[in-house]
């Protein structure tokens with residue numbers, strides 16, 4: 092089954108509107124520096140700490156921006172979504188703040204901590220088997236049965252516009268950035284970031300970073316059309332396991348992104364350790380993805396540049412986190 096028709100694709104001014112809508116409701120997260128990172132890579136880094144955002148990732152921006160625009164009738168019936176984690180938590184909290192019911196469909200393989208967080212924020216959580224069941228079909232059926240509005244994690248104009256507000260804040264705070272590094276899953280964060288750069292009229296190149304074993308967006312960019320990959324099961328980046336971009340995210344990324352590069356799991360672990368040890372930041376694997384490519388990905392030469400990095404999230408099971416640090 093197809094997703095319901097999405098509204099018109101988002102434009103740069105939608106990110107500006109989202110920013111005013113979200114004012115006072117999202118944290119304006121800090122931008123941190125590290126002389127160690129700067130010296131190591133001979134560049135200047137500006138880390139936008141979305142791990143410190145409400146619900147622990149930037150996903151709250153897109154979720155709240157979308158739910159805040161529901162009609163009264165939509166509010167009454169509530170919101171439904173599918174997500175392995177951070178989008179679920181974000182939808183759950185945004186729904187609670189806006190006083191509407193939320194139903195979240197999560198894979199039975201999702202991190203226990205992320206499932207518990209969505210429940211704690213007041214959402215009803217249902218699980219499905221990602222290997223044998225089609226989450227979109229299940230979601231669609233439940234949405235129809237209950238009259239709930241489906242808000243997907245990335246392929247949605249208002250979600251994309253909301254995600255762009257993280258980069259917009261960074262661009263406002265740090266002048267003359269040469270480039271920005273952004274993790275890519277479903278592509279909402281990257282697409283929103285690209286719109287933010289346009290909205291801010293910044294001369295800033297934007298790179299997406301994907302896990303090596305889930306590089307569907309990189310393949311799509313190379314091929315010139317959306318490439319769907321089999322369900323990736325072999326990366327620690329649980330927030331970037333999307334199998335394909337959608338038409339909206341792809342058209343923005345194809346037109347505006349400088350390139351998409353990849354990082355390996357060991358590179359992510361190394362980055363997680365760097366953030367813990369040097370910057371005292373708890374970053375989840377997908378949150379470390381953007382920086383993990385630095386100094387590793389061929390074609391990503393940052394020497395002498397001012398580089399913005401979005402640290403996209405910090406939600407990680409503590410025992411798992413401890414293993415990353417102990418490796």
Ligand SMILES: *Cc1c(COP(=O)(O)O)cnc(C)c1O
Nearest residue numbers: 177276277278279280330403404
């Ligand atoms: C969702 C997510 C991403 C990827 O964002 P998309 O919009 O799906 O591309 C990156 N990092 C974290 C921590 C996330 O939760």
